[in-house]
Amino acid sequence: MERLEMERFRMRIKEEYVKLLDLLARVFAADNYLSPGDTDDNERLSIARGLTNKFIEHAVTILHLSRGINLYLPSFKFSLVDSASIDVLARASLEAFLIFHYVFYTPKTKEEKDYRYWAYKVAGIAERQNFPATTEEFRQKLENEKIELDKLHEKLKSNAAFQSLTPKQKNQILKEGRWKLPSWRKIAIDAGLSEMLASHMYSSLAGHAHSSSLSVVQTVDAHINREEEQVISSSMGTMNIVTANLIHEYCELFPKTQEVLGKDHEGSYIVDWWIKVDRGLNEFTNIG
Numbered sequence: 124m125e126r127l128e129m130e131r132f133r134m135r136i137k138e139e140y141v142k143l144l145d146l147l148a149r150v151f152a153a154d155n156y157l158s159p160g161d162t163d164d165n166e167r168l169s170i171a172r173g174l175t176n177k178f179i180e181h182a183v184t185i186l187h188l189s190r191g192i193n194l195y196l197p198s199f200k201f202s203l204v205d206s207a208s209i210d211v212l213a214r215a216s217l218e219a220f221l222i223f224h225y226v227f228y229t230p231k232t233k234e235e236k237d238y239r240y241w242a243y244k245v246a247g248i249a250e251r252q253n254f255p256a257t258t259e260e261f262r263q264k265l266e267n268e269k270i271e272l273d274k275l276h277e278k279l280k281s282n283a284a285f286q287s288l289t290p291k292q293k294n295q296i297l298k299e300g301r302w303k304l305p306s307w308r309k310i311a312i313d314a315g316l317s318e319m320l321a322s323h324m325y326s327s328l329a330g331h332a333h334s335s336s337l338s339v340v341q342t343v344d345a346h347i348n349r350e351e352e353q354v355i356s357s358s359m360g361t362m363n364i365v366t367a368n369l370i371h372e373y374c375e376l377f378p379k380t381q382e383v384l385g386k387d388h389e390g391s392y393i394v395d396w397w398i399k400v401d402r403g404l405n406e407f408t409n410i411g
Contacts, residue, residue, distance in 0.1 A: 133356040137189070139393050140359050143366040144182050146390040150373055150380045151175055167240045168377075171227040175373060178219040181212045182362060188212075189355050204351035206358070207331050207342045213358045214328035217320075218307065220369045224314040225303060228372045238284035239302075241275050246302035248272045314368060317404035324361050367397035 151172070188209050194201040226243045230236040248268050256262035276297055279285045285293065288304075295301040303310065311321035330338040345354045371394060374380045384391055 136356050136360045147370050150383050153380050153383050174223050178216050181216040185209050185212050206351045206354040209355050209358050210328050210331035214332050220365050221310045225310045234284040238282045241279050242296050243302040245275050246300040249300035317401045319404040363397045364401040367394040370394050
């Protein structure tokens with residue numbers, strides 16, 4: 124791209140970031156979609172909504188950070204665009220979408236839905252079991268969660284989808300708390316994301332989350348060369364692709380929301396456009 128074209132594209136990224144985030148928020152707020160009688164499914168769908176809300180909050184914070192920060196301390200003034208934190212939040216947002224896809228969107232049968240959700244829930248509870256109890260109230264909470272954990276283990280053992288796994292895979296879920304067997308990359312490819320996002324962009328974002336040496340150099344260079352805007356454009360463009368895919372899957376999982384999407388012709392076009400942009404990245408970059 125020529126410089127003028129690149130500037131226009133960066134402007135489009137920011138403008139459509141706001142429109143996609145607004146559309147996702149309106150879709151999310153349209154209804155609570157909980158049906159009377161089906162307690163298990165209601166719990167599962169309520170967690171799917173909670174995950175979407177987490178994504179929205181990350182996206183709102185990214186938008187806020189992209190507009191710059193001015194903070195005064197007693198002896199120092201901060202005035203910057205925090206591109207590193209934007210990358211950390213973009214990575215968390217991408218993973219939230221991948222969890223939504225793998226745990227809630229992809230499963231079609233009740234057995235598969237239950238298996239993936241229960242494994243996801245088991246991992247969350249098991250993670251806290253080794254946390255030291257510093258109060259009687261927290262100790263009781265851990266004991267109650269241990270009872271729930273045991274019940275979930277029994278549910279999984281009687282689940283046909285879980286029973287089809289190898290002994291090693293079953294052990295990874297029950298003993299190691301590993302809720303997903305495929306890698307993040309494989310889940311991303313299954314969700315239709317390009318190899319560029321699934322491998323390369325994810326790796327770059329993860330580097331910032333883990334403070335890799337390369338991410339530190341990139342952040343310092345961006346500040347020195349005043350290239351923060353270029354850096355955040357890449358992350359916000361990634362967010363546009365992920366948000367568009369989440370809107371598509373959310374409306375599929377909660378059919379009543381399709382009315383909101385259907386009435387917003389501009390929003391529907393933007394969703395489709397960013398999904399197509401990512402689909403074309405493999406061919407454009409000659410990878411995948």
